[in-house]
Amino acid sequence: MPGRAAHGGATTTASPIGADAAGADVLTAERAHLAAAREALRRMREHAASLSADMAADWVSRMYLESLLDQRVAALADHPDTPLFFGRMDRDGGQDRDSPDDEPAGKRTGESAEQSVEEDELTTMYVGRRHVHDDGGDRRPLVLDWRAPVCRAFYQAGPADTMGWRTRRRFGFRGGELTAYEDEPLDAPVHTSALLTAEIERPRTGPMRDIVATIQPEQDVIVRADLGRTVCVQGAPGTGKTAVGLHRAAYLLFTHRERLARSGVLIVGPNRAFLAYISSVLPALGEVRVDQATVDDLLGAPTGTEPAEASAVKGDARMADVLRKALWRHIRKPEEGLVYTSGVARFRVPDHEVREIAAGLRGTTRYAAGRDMFAQRLAHRILVLMEQRGGAPDDRVQDQVARSRPMKRLLDAVWPKVTPELVLHALLSDADALRAAARGVLTDEEQAAILWARPPRSHRSAKWTAADRALLDELGDLIERTRSLGHLVVDEAQDLSAMQLRALGRRCASGSATVLGDIAQGTTPWSARSWDEVLGHLGQDGEVTELAVGFRVPGTVLDFAADLLPHIAPGLAAPRSLRPGAGALTVRPSGDPVGDAAATVRGLLELEGTVGLIVPDAAVGAHAEALTAAGVPHGVLDRESTGDGDRLQVVPATLAKGLEFDHVVVAEPAAIAAAEERGLARLYVVLTRAVTTLTVLHAEPLPAALRAPAAP
Numbered sequence: 001m002p003g004r005a006a007h008g009g010a011t012t013t014a015s016p017i018g019a020d021a022a023g024a025d026v027l028t029a030e031r032a033h034l035a036a037a038r039e040a041l042r043r044m045r046e047h048a049a050s051l052s053a054d055m056a057a058d059w060v061s062r063m064y065l066e067s068l069l070d071q072r073v074a075a076l077a078d079h080p081d082t083p084l085f086f087g088r089m090d091r092d093g094g095q096d097r098d099s100p101d102d103e104p105a106g107k108r109t110g111e112s113a114e115q116s117v118e119e120d121e122l123t124t125m126y127v128g129r130r131h132v133h134d135d136g137g138d139r140r141p142l143v144l145d146w147r148a149p150v151c152r153a154f155y156q157a158g159p160a161d162t163m164g165w166r167t168r169r170r171f172g173f174r175g176g177e178l179t180a181y182e183d184e185p186l187d188a189p190v191h192t193s194a195l196l197t198a199e200i201e202r203p204r205t206g207p208m209r210d211i212v213a214t215i216q217p218e219q220d221v222i223v224r225a226d227l228g229r230t231v232c233v234q235g236a237p238g239t240g241k242t243a244v245g246l247h248r249a250a251y252l253l254f255t256h257r258e259r260l261a262r263s264g265v266l267i268v269g270p271n272r273a274f275l276a277y278i279s280s281v282l283p284a285l286g287e288v289r290v291d292q293a294t295v296d297d298l299l300g301a302p303t304g305t306e307p308a309e310a311s312a313v314k315g316d317a318r319m320a321d322v323l324r325k326a327l328w329r330h331i332r333k334p335e336e337g338l339v340y341t342s343g344v345a346r347f348r349v350p351d352h353e354v355r356e357i358a359a360g361l362r363g364t365t366r367y368a369a370g371r372d373m374f375a376q377r378l379a380h381r382i383l384v385l386m387e388q389r390g391g392a393p394d395d396r397v398q399d400q401v402a403r404s405r406p407m408k409r410l411l412d413a414v415w416p417k418v419t420p421e422l423v424l425h426a427l428l429s430d431a432d433a434l435r436a437a438a439r440g441v442l443t444d445e446e447q448a449a450i451l452w453a454r455p456p457r458s459h460r461s462a463k464w465t466a467a468d469r470a471l472l473d474e475l476g477d478l479i480e481r482t483r484s485l486g487h488l489v490v491d492e493a494q495d496l497s498a499m500q501l502r503a504l505g506r507r508c509a510s511g512s513a514t515v516l517g518d519i520a521q522g523t524t525p526w527s528a529r530s531w532d533e534v535l536g537h538l539g540q541d542g543e544v545t546e547l548a549v550g551f552r553v554p555g556t557v558l559d560f561a562a563d564l565l566p567h568i569a570p571g572l573a574a575p576r577s578l579r580p581g582a583g584a585l586t587v588r589p590s591g592d593p594v595g596d597a598a599a600t601v602r603g604l605l606e607l608e609g610t611v612g613l614i615v616p617d618a619a620v621g622a623h624a625e626a627l628t629a630a631g632v633p634h635g636v637l638d639r640e641s642t643g644d645g646d647r648l649q650v651v652p653a654t655l656a657k658g659l660e661f662d663h664v665v666v667a668e669p670a671a672i673a674a675a676e677e678r679g680l681a682r683l684y685v686v687l688t689r690a691v692t693t694l695t696v697l698h699a700e701p702l703p704a705a706l707r708a709p710a711a712p
C-alpha cells in the first residue's frame with residue numbers, strides 16, 4: 001500500500017485499529033509477525049538458559065562463562081511493555097507479500113553473525129531493540145537490531161537518498177500491543193509522522209526512556225559516528241544531546257563489542273540525580289555493563305570549599321605546568337654517592353655520577369617509573385664495577401642491589417616516594433614553594449588566591465575542594481599513568497574546568513569521546529566559552545556539530561527563556577522547538593510564591609505526568625514544609641538522591657540541569673538569578689525543563705533580561 005499515511009491511532013490515543021479493511025489486514029499480519037518473533041525470542045532464551053558452563057577448564061573460567069551465559073539470558077528477556085520491533089523497511093517486491101513470514105529473509109544470519117546481514121538480500125526487514133531469529137537451520141532473522149549497519153536506512157533513508165528502499169513503516173504500540181502503523185514512501189516529500197509526534201508528546205512518567213524508535217537523521221549521524229572519532233555536540237535545551245550520547249554508547253558497544261568489553265565505556269554526568277534519571281536508558285537497549293559516574297566519583301568527592309577566585313585559578317590549564325614543576329622539585333641533589341657492600345668488597349658510585357643519572361632521568365618519564373629506573377641504573381653501575389673486579393654477577397644481583405638498604409636510603413634522599421596529596425599540600429602551604437613552581441605562569445595575585453591562609457598541619461588533615469581534586473588527579477598521572485578507557489561520553493561538558501577536562505582526557509587518551517553540552521547552560525565560574533577549547537583540554541581532535549531542533553520544551557516556553565541568551569551566550573542562535581506549545585506558559589505575580597506553588601502543583605498533580613517544583617536552593621526547605629503542611633506527597637531532590645520516585649519533586653535550582661518534567665513550576669526566578677555569579681544561565685536551565693507546561697511565580701520583579709509576556 002504505498003502512499004498510505006497513518007492507520008490506527010498513535011501510541012497514546014485510543015486507536016481505531018485498521019480504519020479500513022486493508023489497514024486491518026495489515027495489522028493482523030503484523031501482529032502475527034510480532035507473535036512469531038516473541039515466540040522465537042522465547043526459544044532463543046530457553047536455548048541460552050540450557051547452555052552449561054561445565055566445559056570450562058577451571059573454576060575461574062567456569063564462573064566467567066556462567067556470568068556470560070546469565071548476561072545472555074538477561075539480554076534475551078522479553079519485556080511485555082516494549083515492542084520487539086518498531087519499524088519495518090520494504091524494497092520493491094517486499095511489502096505486498098501476504099504475510100511477512102513467507103518471504104525470503106536474506107542472508108541466513110546466526111547469533112554470532114548478527115551484524116553481517118547482507119543488505120542486498122533483504123527485501124523486508126523489521127527493526128527492533130534486539131536481534132531475533134527463528135530456530136530453523138538457517139536462523140532466519142525476524143527482527144534486526146537497530147544498530148546493525150543495514151538498519152541505518154530506517155533512520156536515514158528519504159527522498160534525497162532512498163538507500164535502495166521503497167517504504168518505511170512505523171508502528172504504534174500500547175504496552176506491548178501493536179495498535180497502529182504508518183507508511184512513508186521514501187521517494188515522496190517528507191511528511192510529519194503522527195507516531196513521532198505522539199512519541200514526543202507522550203507524558204513523562206519516570207526516568208528517561210530510550211528514543212530508539214524515533215532517532216532523527218541528524219541525531220543518527222552522531223549516534224553512528226566511528227569509534228575512532230571524537231564527536232562534540234552543541235545543542236540547545238531538549239535537542240536530545242543526552243539521548244544521543246546514550247544511544248551512541250549502545251551503538252559502539254554493539255559494533256565493537258569485544259574491544260570495548262576489554263577497554264570499557266564510561267558515561268560522565270553532572271550529579272547522582274542526573275545519573276539516576278538516565279540510568280534505565282542503556283539497560284532498556286540491552287546494555288547493562290556501562291559504568292556511569294560523576295566527576296566526583298572519578299576524582300574523589302570534595303571535602304572542602306573555597307572562594308570562586310581560588311577555584312577559577314586552580315581550574316585553569318596553566319596549573320598543569322605549575323604542578324609539573326612542583327612535583328619534580330621533590331627530587332633533591334645527591335649529597336653523597338652510593339656505597340654497596342658485598343661480603344668484604346665495597347663498591348662505590350661517586351656523587352657526581354649519581355647526580356648525572358638523576359639529571360638524565362628527571363622529567364623524562366612518570367615520576368614513579370623514573371624512581372625505579374634511577375635505582376636500576378645505579379644498580380647497573382654497581383654491577384659493572386663488580387665485573388671490572390672480575391666478578392660475574394647476573395640480573396638477580398642487579399635486582400638485589402636495587403632493593404638493598406643503601407640504595408633505599410639514597411632513593412629516599414634523592415628521589416623520595418611522593419603522593420599527590422603530599423605534593424599539593426607542600427605547594428599550597430608554602431609561598432616560596434608556590435612561587436618557585438608558578439614563576440612566569442601565575443601572577444602574584446593568582447598565587448595569593450590559591451595559597452592557603454592557614455595551612456593544615458599535614459596532607460592527611462587537608463580539606464580538598466572540587467578544584468583540588470582535579471589537581472590531585474593531574475599529579476597522580478604525573479606520578480603514575482592513568483588507565484585509559486575505550487570511550488567516554490561526557491555530558492554537560494560546558495561546566496567542566498580545564499583541569500577537570502584534562503582528567504577526563506586522560507581516561508580516554510587511547511580512546512575517543514562523545515562530548516555533549518550547551519555553552520548557554522554553563523553555570524560554573526570556569527564554564528567553557530568555546531568547544532574547541534574544551535576539545536583542546538580533553539586532548540581530543542574532534543568535530544563540533546550542532547543539534548538545533550528541540551524535542552522537549554514547547555516553543556512558547558523556549559522563546560520566553562531565549563530572551564536570556566544575549567546575556568549569557570551572545571554568539572548562540574535562539575533554539576527552535578518541534579512543538580508550538582500554545583498555552584504552555586503562565587507567568588504570574590504572587591504575594592506568596594511558596595503558598596501559591598503548593599496550590600499550583602496540587603492542581604497539576606490532577607493531570608498526567610511528572611511535576612517539578614524548581615526553586616532557589618535556599619528555599620527548598622520552605623517549599624517542602626508547605627507541601628507537607630498541605631498534605632501534598634512529594635520527594636525532595638538532593639545531590640545523592642532521586643527524590644524516591646514521587647511524581648512531584650521539589651528541585652533545588654542547582655540540580656535541575658539535564659532533568660525534565662511534564663509540568664514545571666518555577667518559584668521566584670529573581671532569587672535563582674541572584675544566587676550565583678552565572679545566575680542568569682542557571683535560570684535559563686531552570687526555565688527549559690518543561691515538556692508540557694511552565695508556570696512561573698514571582699513576588700520580586702522578573703530579572704530585566706526576561707520580558708514578561710503579555711497576559712493571555
Ligand SMILES: Nc1ncnc2c1ncn2[C@@H]1O[C@H](COP(=O)(O)OP(=O)(O)OP(=O)(O)O)[C@@H](O)[C@H]1O
Pocket residue numbers: 199200209210211214215216219235236237238239240241242243244518521551552657658659660688
Ligand atoms: N528523536 C527523538 N524522538 C523522541 N524524543 C526525543 C528525540 N530526541 C530527543 N527526544 C526527547 O527530548 C527530550 C530531551 O532530550 P535530552 O534530555 O537528551 O536533551 P538535551 O539536549 O540533553 O537537553 P538539556 O540540554 O536540557 O539537558 C527527552 O525526553 C528525549 O527523550
